[in-house]
Amino acid sequence: MANLIICSVLVTGSSCGIGLELLKTFVNKRNPPEHVFAACRNPEIIQELKSLTSKHSNLVIVKMDVTDKASIEDAYSAVKETLKGHGLNLQINNAGIAIFHSANETTAEDMMRVYETNTVGPMLVTQTFAPLLKKAAQENPKEVMSCSKAAVIHTSSSLGSLESTTHLYPDALIEYRCSKTGLNMLTRCQAEAYKTDGIIAVAFEPGWVQTDMGGAKAPLKLHESVGGGGGGIMKVFDTLTEKHNGMFLDYKGLTLPW
Numbered sequence: 001m002a003n004l005i006i007c008s009v010l011v012t013g014s015s016c017g018i019g020l021e022l023l024k025t026f027v028n029k030r031n032p033p034e035h036v037f038a039a040c041r042n043p044e045i046i047q048e049l050k051s052l053t054s055k056h057s058n059l060v061i062v063k064m065d066v067t068d069k070a071s072i073e074d075a076y077s078a079v080k081e082t083l084k085g086h087g088l089n090l091q092i093n094n095a096g097i098a099i100f101h102s103a104n105e106t107t108a109e110d111m112m113r114v115y116e117t118n119t120v121g122p123m124l125v126t127q128t129f130a131p132l133l134k135k136a137a138q139e140n141p142k143e144v145m146s147c148s149k150a151a152v153i154h155t156s157s158s159l160g161s162l163e164s165t166t167h168l169y170p171d172a173l174i175e176y177r178c179s180k181t182g183l184n185m186l187t188r189c190q191a192e193a194y195k196t197d198g199i200i201a202v203a204f205e206p207g208w209v210q211t212d213m214g215g216a217k218a219p220l221k222l223h224e225s226v227g228g229g230g231g232g233i234m235k236v237f238d239t240l241t242e243k244h245n246g247m248f249l250d251y252k253g254l255t256l257p258w
């Protein structure tokens with residue numbers, strides 16, 4: 001299954017960090033997708049994205065704020081137009097935010113803000129793009145379920161695991177933890193909702209990675225998590241099938257406790 005051919009992919013939150021690294025890895029693949037959609041909320045200011053598009057004609061930037069339904073719908077129209085009647089194979093809900101509050105410090109506003117981005121955002125994006133994902137699945141009815149057929153991948157976190165709450169920062173990142181637990185449940189529900197359409201839904205944890213969110217002390221460099229060299233998240237994408245539908249996996253492909 002190495003080097004699965006994925007015709008089209010959309011990555012949210014692609015201005016920096018894991019999202020940007022995913023884009024770079026997709027466009028530099030030996031068999032790159034025909035269309036790589038970089039969804040981000042302020043594309044005009046991201047120089048690195050602009051310079052990537054000048055080198056890769058298959059990279060298309062679409063403006064999208066995952067908390068804004070109208071902006072998601074505009075992005076959908078732009079993607080649909082570019083795909084010219086074809087479906088979207090892979091949608092990666094990567095955009096996310098974190099606040100470092102304890103259970104006693106957090107506020108209703110902070111809780112709602114993080115939930116809106118990390119849980120409601122992926123729900124809205126998936127609902128909006130579902131027609132294109134279904135179309136992609138219909139284009140290859142005989143193909144087994146996979147990321148090259150039709151898949152929704154949610155970037156979750158082990159910090160959202162109910163069973164391993166104590167391993168890191170037990171009383172911090174409360175808003176983030178709750179939002180990712182909700183995202184995990186969304187994944188399970190979508191896995192049921194979309195399986196008859198031929199779409200798989202998977203939650204994955206990229207590891208603790210050196211990004212703006214992960215910080216400089218994180219043990220993993222971006223390429224070690226995303227796996228430009230043939231490992232990491234990209235390798236996991238290559239191996240996903242029907243049996244992974246609704247699962248919570250890490251960047252090595254190992255199953256995580258809910």
Ligand SMILES: NC(=O)c1ccc[n+]([C@@H]2O[C@H](COP(=O)([O-])OP(=O)(O)OC[C@H]3O[C@@H](n4cnc5c(N)ncnc54)[C@H](OP(=O)(O)O)[C@@H]3O)[C@@H](O)[C@H]2O)c1
Binds near residue numbers: 096211212
């Ligand atoms: N780094 C880690 O150790 C780690 C571990 C587990 C899970 N994760 C998850 O991995 C994903 C990526 O994290 P990262 O470490 O790469 O973080 P990052 O460097 O902070 O990047 C976050 C991305 O999300 C975007 N974003 C935030 N709110 C958005 C919105 N409303 N609409 C659209 N885009 C929005 C940001 O865009 P702007 O540039 O516009 O702000 C940015 O592109 C997140 O879901 C995170 O929870 C990360």
